[in-house]
Amino acid sequence: MTGRVPVGPVDEFPPGERTLVTVEGREVGVFNVDGELYAIANRCAHEGGPVCDGQPRGALVGEYVGPGERVRESFSTAPAIACPWHGWEYDLRTGRHLGDPSIAIPTYDVVVVDGVVHVEP
Amino acid sequence: MLDRVVDPAEGIYTMVPAPYRDPEASVELIDRVGDEQGVVGVVFVTPGAEPPLGNRRYDVIYETAEAAGLPVVFHGGGASIDYFHLRGYEKFIETHTLGFMLNNAAQLTSLVVQGVPEKFPDLEVVFQESGVFWIATMMHRLDAEYLKRQSEAPLLRHRPSHYLRGFHYGTQPMEQPEDPAHLAALFDMIGGADRLLYASDYPHWDYDPPSVITKQPFLSDAEQAEILGGNAEAVFGI
Numbered sequence: 001m002t003g004r005v006p007v008g009p010v011d012e013f014p015p016g017e018r019t020l021v022t023v024e025g026r027e028v029g030v031f032n033v034d035g036e037l038y039a040i041a042n043r044c045a046h047e048g049g050p051v052c053d054g055q056p057r058g059a060l061v062g063e064y065v066g067p068g069e070r071v072r073e074s075f076s077t078a079p080a081i082a083c084p085w086h087g088w089e090y091d092l093r094t095g096r097h098l099g100d101p102s103i104a105i106p107t108y109d110v111v112v113v114d115g116v117v118h119v120e121p
Numbered sequence: 122m123l124d125r126v127v128d129p130a131e132g133i134y135t136m137v138p139a140p141y142r143d144p145e146a147s148v149e150l151i152d153r154v155g156d157e158q159g160v161v162g163v164v165f166v167t168p169g170a171e172p173p174l175g176n177r178r179y180d181v182i183y184e185t186a187e188a189a190g191l192p193v194v195f196h197g198g199g200a201s202i203d204y205f206h207l208r209g210y211e212k213f214i215e216t217h218t219l220g221f222m223l224n225n226a227a228q229l230t231s232l233v234v235q236g237v238p239e240k241f242p243d244l245e246v247v248f249q250e251s252g253v254f255w256i257a258t259m260m261h262r263l264d265a266e267y268l269k270r271q272s273e274a275p276l277l278r279h280r281p282s283h284y285l286r287g288f289h290y291g292t293q294p295m296e297q298p299e300d301p302a303h304l305a306a307l308f309d310m311i312g313g314a315d316r317l318l319y320a321s322d323y324p325h326w327d328y329d330p331p332s333v334i335t336k337q338p339f340l341s342d343a344e345q346a347e348i349l350g351g352n353a354e355a356v357f358g359i
Binding site for chain 2: 060061062064067068070071073087088098099100
């Protein structure tokens with residue numbers, strides 16, 4: 001398929017790795033988080049900051065467990081990344097802001113073809 | 122109060138004053154008188170609440186009010202005779218400009234960030250006696266903070282202004298800009314006329330007559346009727 005952007009050999013892209021590629025003129029961050037591959041625009045919807053300089057982590061979630069009880073907080077398995085400029089935080093899978101899903105930045109499919117990681121425009 | 126003052130036939134209602142420093146006593150009081158004729162809400166006086174009123178220790182009060190179908194009303198306070206944050210002011214106008222608003226803002230911030238509207242989704246929330254312009258400040262300020270640090274308010278499913286547009290607000294003492302268009306923009310910002318409950322505070326020195334509403338050129342007759350009575354009838358079930 002035309003337009004796929006090669007990232008590099010999959011065996012050189014282990015968990016924890018990240019890199020930047022250019023997709024249709026836009027800078028896109030590609031991540032391997034615990035073996036899953038994600039690609040997200042490197043431009044925060046807030047002030048255009050470099051989202052992909054952030055550190056991927058599980059989104060923090062809270063659960064109300066009853067009156068008078070401390071809200072139970074934990075890091076979920078949903079992968080998220082926060083822009084280092086002001087902390088706007090996005091779901092790596094959807095590009096949606098964790099606090100307001102009406103705010104979103106582009107995400108891209110990532111495929112491995114013949115041992116090479118590619119981003120689909 | 123119930124024997125000699127409250128009289129729904131004459132249009133006189135009251136609220137349970139929650140002694141919230143003792144949450145269990147507050148629950149007992151709501152259980153004891155919350156279903157009496159003419160009791161239509163639970164009121165919290167907002168100065169002096171430590172910890173602030175979003176703290177989980179007050180959950181039982183909100184749970185009880187929600188179950189009883191009683192709105193919770195947060196009533197500002199904080200003029201010169203009260204404990205106040207900013208000591209050293211020399212004129213009453215200085216403390217009165219800020220006190221009521223800051224105390225309500227402090228409690229509203231706590232309520233929203235701690236997720237009270239998500240814990241108790243059927244609880245009606247009203248803030249009163251700090252005017253209307255602060256509401257827009259809180260909406261936009263909370264939204265700006267939340268979008269940068271939403272993990273600190275993990276119970277919220279929407280940005281804070283969404284919840285603020287679900288609350289109701291007493292209008293008094295209503296700010297009246299020289300250009301009514303500015304007030305119209307404010308009303309629009311906070312969710313429209315159905316958020317607002319006319320309050321007089323009569324006979325205090327800064328009371329508002331109904332004309333603060335009826336003279337606004339941008340409000341339709343229907344909107345004026347909502348603010349002057351219809352909204353309160355719906356919120357308080359009267």
